[in-house]
Amino acid sequence: MILRQMVHRLSWPVLLLVLAAGFVFVSGLSLGLVETAAFSWEFAILSGIWLGLALAGFFGLRWLCPDGDPLLFPIVILLMGWGLWLVERLAPNFTWRQMIWIGVGVAAMLGAAALPTRLSALRLYPYTWLLGGLLLLAATLIFGVNPSGGGARLWLKFPFLNVYFQPSELLKLLFLIFLAGYFSRRESLLGISPQRGRLGPLPYIAPLLLMWGFCMGLLVWQRDLGAAALFFLVFLALFYLASGEKVYVGIGLLLLLVASVFAYFAFDLVALRIDAWLNPWPEAGNRAYQIVQSLYAIGAGGMFGEGIGQGFPVYIPVVHSDFAFAAIAEEWGMIGSLVVILCFAALTYRAFRIALLARWPFDMYLAAGIGVMLGMQAFLIMGGVARLLPLTGVTLPFVSYGGSSLLVSCAMIGLLLNLSNHLEEGELRRGDS
């Protein structure tokens, strides 16, 4: 009875936060017990810092955007806590690095949430932001390094600090800001308007081809389908939102297919990943090793999982970044994977809800874009890990190891919270699109 009253009095967000804290504490305690067979101060301290960040974020957001979406933060802080233990489990050298990035991420989230209403700085200069992003890319092309030595040089090193940043992650955010600004201005051109008949298919085809060219450039530069496909799919989604034209979306998907075929024949890495996706078994020992080991991990997890620290996900190469989801599937089983998928479904759903209730077009496109970006990224990597799609080198937002991705994803959530702070009261801005 008392418990029921207590639960009744607690608001949903608080309850979710308490649940998240319970999960993170129990996971940390279990992992500490498995790894050291005793109570471990390191785990207690990490849990404490996480709790501090969770409380700071929670109350900070209550103060900054009291009417903001209450579900986003508990979900994101849960995923980040989960990711922290995964990094400790799979690549313990990086744990404190990840902890610091979570702190920076929460700060970025609060910062984005604190931006003035209507985001004029972002809204009014879409081309400037895009240009900034492209300049960063250009800088990476020239000065780029890879912290692990070999491989694609996609990082920029901060001077005097042992800190690396991946500009292509920041580009995701700048790209979304650009698209939101672009579509909110071009809405009249693309939607039902008198100009439509006069200009014919040109307003549709031109941006489509331009964006396709941009993504092809990205593909050639990164030699990876993941980021290019992600950018193009986000663009297509917003394009559809603006125009409602299914035909052009279909054309866009065809263009993506063409790009994939091109990449298959042009780049070894892409060919390897597509071959391994189509039939991994003959090459299980070498070229398809990673995906096959990932499937073994998923199979071993079963319904309830092996328990944290008790499976063998470390057989998957670079499990802590690309294959975090396979590790979750092995150690937390179907149940854990479902929770992660539900978290991303909820994030996407809330982002679309914010888009629907937004007062201004820019807000709507930005919110929807963030929803598609996070949901699509999660889909690409989770699908890749489960051999639903070819593997792509994108991270699982909030969970995978990697500071740039964490920081940018957090900033996106901060923007969503900012947008959600001043929605139309219960009334949908657009009925169907």
Next chain:
Amino acid sequence: MVLNVAMLALLGLVVLSLVYWSAVRVTFLADREDNPRGVEAELRIRRGRILDANEVVLAQNGGTPERQVREYPLPIAEPAVGYYSLRYGTAGVEEALDPILRGTTSDPAILFAREVFNQPASGADVRLTLDITLQANATRLLEGRRAAAVLLSIPDGAIRAMVSLPSFDPNVLEETFDLLAGDAAAPLLNRVTQGVYQPGLVLQPFLAAAALEAGDLRPADLPAVFDGQTFDLVSLEGEWTAADFTAAVTDFGFLSAPEIPIPVGAPASGTVEDLGLALRGEENLTVTPLQVALAAASLGTQGQHVKPQLVSGVRQDGRWQAYRRQQVVEAPRVSGEAAARVLSALPRGGSVAEYASTVSAGPNTSDSWYFGLAPASSPRFVVVVVVEGAASPEVAQNTGRRLLDIALN
């Protein structure tokens, strides 16, 4: 909102593919040989110990919880204990009692604990009938030879020593396996249960017992039969047919595999082409030392069957449980009277009723046989020793006598 539904549908596809891999194809994935989880699970199994009759440890697990290592503190027990190796499989008791040692179970409570709490499988301890002192003595006495020795107590058939030389150290099996497998002296072979030898004249006491029972041999002639150990039963050649011979060796179990958990050689077929040679044990019939020991044992038990026993107990829930398969009561091998007469007619070495002979084993080489029962008046132990490439049965005889002496005291 179309986009929203599309995104949720894509995430739903991820759920479906996870269900596919973790429920539909789970056996396929788990059973693939390159899945490292099979080896990892195997490395964690807490295998039960193997103990001798006095609970001296013959095999135990060491290493770390993540990487268990099988250790053999007394490698001389190898012919009975065998080996356990991730790469080369199992042999001996390690093979025969593998499910017990590794803790294979269908108990839902244990399976649940293993599945949910990730407990490694842990097996039960196994106690053999082996006496490591006798085993050590037999090994020492036959050192450097190609030989087999088995000593068992009667009437229970408990195998107290089982020696097959040359032997090997199962602790370093993985490093030496290729050498062992290619060695012409066949160290991996258990000569007691799998060694294939022509019996030669060692067959004679059993044929004599069968002939006595059938009335084809007069009891009065019996002492002369074994006199000087060179006499043979050619006199039976006129009276016995091949079928009589086959019936006699069948009765004494030479055409069937002894019922013992560890692998035994395939029994000979029992076809006879030249009865004269067959009666001298130099024809198609081949026997293992264990078969001879069991046949000799029944001379000391009034012709009753003696069932070999190698494992005496399995420790379950901290208590020893008898390990014994269902016993089938079989007709005696030979009448009590015939058995007793042959036993009393066997040559004496002190208080041992014994028989020794050599049999040609190819050009310029011969194997020597010895079996003995002690004490002769009412035998409690039987021993069989085979020494390959020995012109005289002296070594086999001395070894056998010494072992009986140790066993009796």
